[in-house]
Amino acid sequence: MANGENFEKLILKGLELAVDVDAKALVVLNPGLPLEIPEVDMPIIVTGKTFEMHDKYISIPVPLELGLENVLNLISAFLMEHKIIGTGESFVYVTTDLIGIREAKKGGILSKTFFSTTQNVIQELLEIAIELSTEGREGMPVGTIFVFGDTNNVLKHSHQMIPNPFKGYKLNILDKNVKEVVKEFSFLDGAFIISKTGRVVAAGRYLDVDTKKLKIDIPRGLGSRHIAAAAITKITKAIAITISETGVIRVFKDGDIILEYNPKIRY
Numbered sequence: 001m002a003n004g005e006n007f008e009k010l011i012l013k014g015l016e017l018a019v020d021v022d023a024k025a026l027v028v029l030n031p032g033l034p035l036e037i038p039e040v041d042m043p044i045i046v047t048g049k050t051f052e053m054h055d056k057y058i059s060i061p062v063p064l065e066l067g068l069e070n071v072l073n074l075i076s077a078f079l080m081e082h083k084i085i086g087t088g089e090s091f092v093y094v095t096t097d098l099i100g101i102r103e104a105k106k107g108g109i110l111s112k113t114f115f116s117t118t119q120n121v122i123q124e125l126l127e128i129a130i131e132l133s134t135e136g137r138e139g140m141p142v143g144t145i146f147v148f149g150d151t152n153n154v155l156k157h158s159h160q161m162i163p164n165p166f167k168g169y170k171l172n173i174l175d176k177n178v179k180e181v182v183k184e185f186s187f188l189d190g191a192f193i194i195s196k197t198g199r200v201v202a203a204g205r206y207l208d209v210d211t212k213k214l215k216i217d218i219p220r221g222l223g224s225r226h227i228a229a230a231a232i233t234k235i236t237k238a239i240a241i242t243i244s245e246t247g248v249i250r251v252f253k254d255g256d257i258i259l260e261y262n263p264k265i266r267y
């Protein structure tokens with residue numbers, strides 16, 4: 001039922017339900033339809049391309065491709081971080097074909113800095129990760145790491161494995177053509193270093209982390225790429241996104257996996 005008119009009717013029903021169950025917010029998972037958002041007292045969150053504060057609602061960039069469960073977890077963390085809902089309180093969500101109620105989870109592991117205006121960079125990186133996972137590079141599976149934010153510290157804890165192909169270029173991940181350039185260089189061993197503003201600082205970077213000392217607690221079976229990604233987020237404030245050669249995408253913060261998703265599996 002991906003038609004705007006019916007979607008708007010569902011949103012109105014969602015609002016009614018939210019009032020009935022004393023929910024603290026309404027979340028609209030919009031796949032990109034032009035929508036008329038009603039003016040109400042309750043905070044309304046709409047998924048979109050960019051982070052924007054509107055009069056009637058807040059738009060937050062979360063790729064719906066991540067699957068309902070991941071998207072709702074991310075939004076739940078956002079609502080808690082912004083004190084829109086507290087533990088035990090709920091929000092109502094509306095997709096193009098369902099309405100549901102969700103309770104905020106206790107002890108969310110998403111860091112406070114995960115959602116901010118720099119979220120647009122994370123959104124872009126997740127989109128690249130999803131494309132690399134599903135398409136590979138020239139048909140071959142690709143594995144890599146993106147380390148985002150806290151760049152000076154990340155650079156201190158890493159070194160070039162090969163000359164840095166991005167040295168001297170001011171390429172920003174938010175610029176249209178740069179996405180393809182980054183995908184082209186994804187065959188390089190090591191990690192991409194991305195600054196808070198989206199600048200591609202380096203590729204082919206080895207993360208120097210002493211994983212024995214750091215006590216990294218991630219599921220067994222994950223190899224050195226994932227351990228290194230977890231570790232760099234433990235010793236810096238960066239967020240790491242890994243793509244495994246199996247296609248699984250993981251997001252790490254403070255040494256933990258905060259999101260795990262396989263775009264090859266339909267949820």
Ligand SMILES: Nc1ncnc2c1ncn2[C@@H]1O[C@H](COP(=O)(O)OP(=O)(O)OP(=O)(O)O)[C@@H](O)[C@H]1O
Binds near residue numbers: 190206208225226245
């Ligand atoms: N410390 C590190 N810094 C940057 N890249 C690393 C580091 N350690 C490993 N890698 C990268 O990870 C690649 C794969 O290593 P490994 O197979 O052990 O990882 P993995 O976690 O099992 O990943 P995958 O699921 O993709 O196989 C290496 O070829 C290298 O490019």
